[in-house]
Amino acid sequence: MTDWTDSDTFAAALNRAETKQKGNCFEDFAEGETIEHSPGLELSRHGSELWAGQTLNYDPAYWRPSVAEERGFGEVPVHPDYLLACVMGASVEDLSEKGGYFLGRDDLRYHRPGVEPGTELRVESVVESKAESSSRPAYGIVTWETTGYDAATGERLLSYTRTNMIPRREPLATDGAGEGGTATESESADAEASSASADADLPEELLAPEGGHFEDFREALDRAEGRDAAVAYRHERGRTVDDTTVAQLPLSTLNTAKQHHNGDVMADSPSGEIVAYGDVTRSIALGHARSDERTAREVACGDERFHDFVTVGDTIYGFTRALDARETDRDGAGEVTFEHVAFNQRDEPVYSGTRTALIRKRN
Numbered sequence: 001m002t003d004w005t006d007s008d009t010f011a012a013a014l015n016r017a018e019t020k021q022k023g024n025c026f027e028d029f030a031e032g033e034t035i036e037h038s039p040g041l042e043l044s045r046h047g048s049e050l051w052a053g054q055t056l057n058y059d060p061a062y063w064r065p066s067v068a069e070e071r072g073f074g075e076v077p078v079h080p081d082y083l084l085a086c087v088m089g090a091s092v093e094d095l096s097e098k099g100g101y102f103l104g105r106d107d108l109r110y111h112r113p114g115v116e117p118g119t120e121l122r123v124e125s126v127v128e129s130k131a132e133s134s135s136r137p138a139y140g141i142v143t144w145e146t147t148g149y150d151a152a153t154g155e156r157l158l159s160y161t162r163t164n165m166i167p168r169r170e171p172l173a174t175d176g177a178g179e180g181g182t183a184t185e186s187e188s189a190d191a192e193a194s195s196a197s198a199d200a201d202l203p204e205e206l207l208a209p210e211g212g213h214f215e216d217f218r219e220a221l222d223r224a225e226g227r228d229a230a231v232a233y234r235h236e237r238g239r240t241v242d243d244t245t246v247a248q249l250p251l252s253t254l255n256t257a258k259q260h261h262n263g264d265v266m267a268d269s270p271s272g273e274i275v276a277y278g279d280v281t282r283s284i285a286l287g288h289a290r291s292d293e294r295t296a297r298e299v300a301c302g303d304e305r306f307h308d309f310v311t312v313g314d315t316i317y318g319f320t321r322a323l324d325a326r327e328t329d330r331d332g333a334g335e336v337t338f339e340h341v342a343f344n345q346r347d348e349p350v351y352s353g354t355r356t357a358l359i360r361k362r363n
């Protein structure tokens, strides 16, 4: 009788057995196709608190009923970054579980402020475009528009477009040119020269707002007006990425991308180990920025890019540039647009994106 667990027999069995595939390759997506994702989870207060706690997002409106009520929320809503991760999480199995880099996201919109725990999600994506990658023949580049709905009412909660590199089933035939690899010496020399001259490109003065209210951003932007100055500052906090942030947070939002939990597969990838989910990196940087502002509501994000891998042991810091501050007809708040950059302990940017939020005024 065959001993299937004999090591040679088992190795042969593994070699011959078909692997039941999960996820989709580049070839599986058709432009214009609509993909209805499996239902995903019911938003929970526990999940929201886990996400917000681990990413240092401590705005009490997402923790305490009395503060939520003061801010005009019916009950304590789930944190917007957790909502985003849950919408994206439900889409990963169909869109990006095969692996490949999360390159960026555009046009993130929060359609309903204050989404309550207990809301069941329905998530849908449309394949917006597909392109070959000229630098990486083993991958293609796919952009989807994803929308998360309240399953009970059909109301849109959040939407965005995101772009990933997605493995091809069959790598493109190439002449070997442009396959990536390490930077040549002359490229490295160029990089050094450009870094040396980069400081010269910065405005003469980098100004920080006095406080975190709308008026503080308006006043700092007014001060910078007409001068060689920008409103740009860094945040003191850092968060070292650990097993919880790398694997637990994405898995708790049903994100099955192997990059975050399968060290065996990732040992053969460019990072050599598991990497942080882009939305964890982003959420930590936004948490640092929000800790230095009086946020009333998240409005939108755009031009989000993931510049480099984050692995366990890396520390994520935040840098913010205030771009604009506008009066609104909303009582007690004005609208501010920022650019946020997450960077690691080597001062290398790992994420950047713009964000518009309603910022409370001084009473």
Ligand SMILES: CC(C)(COP(=O)(O)OP(=O)(O)OC[C@H]1O[C@@H](n2cnc3c(N)ncnc32)[C@H](O)[C@@H]1OP(=O)(O)O)[C@@H](O)C(=O)NCCC(=O)NCCSC(=O)C[C@H](O)C(=O)O
Binding pocket: 092, 096, 097, 100, 101, 102, 103, 104, 105, 132, 133, 134, 135, 136, 141, 163, 164, 255, 257, 259, 275, 276, 277, 278, 279, 305, 306, 307, 308, 309, 310
């Ligand atoms: C991904 C990188 C390794 C790429 O770096 P680099 O080698 O410098 O390449 P390029 O910048 O030239 O980009 C390669 C090609 O990709 C196209 N590209 C890049 N960004 C976009 C974009 N926003 N939209 C469309 N196309 C884009 C370029 O044009 C190039 O095309 P081509 O020349 O034809 O090949 C590096 O950036 C990197 O390491 N980034 C970090 C990635 C990361 O860590 N992401 C987060 C973790 S993974 C994750 O979160 C997965 C998630 O759970 C999920 O399921 O999605």
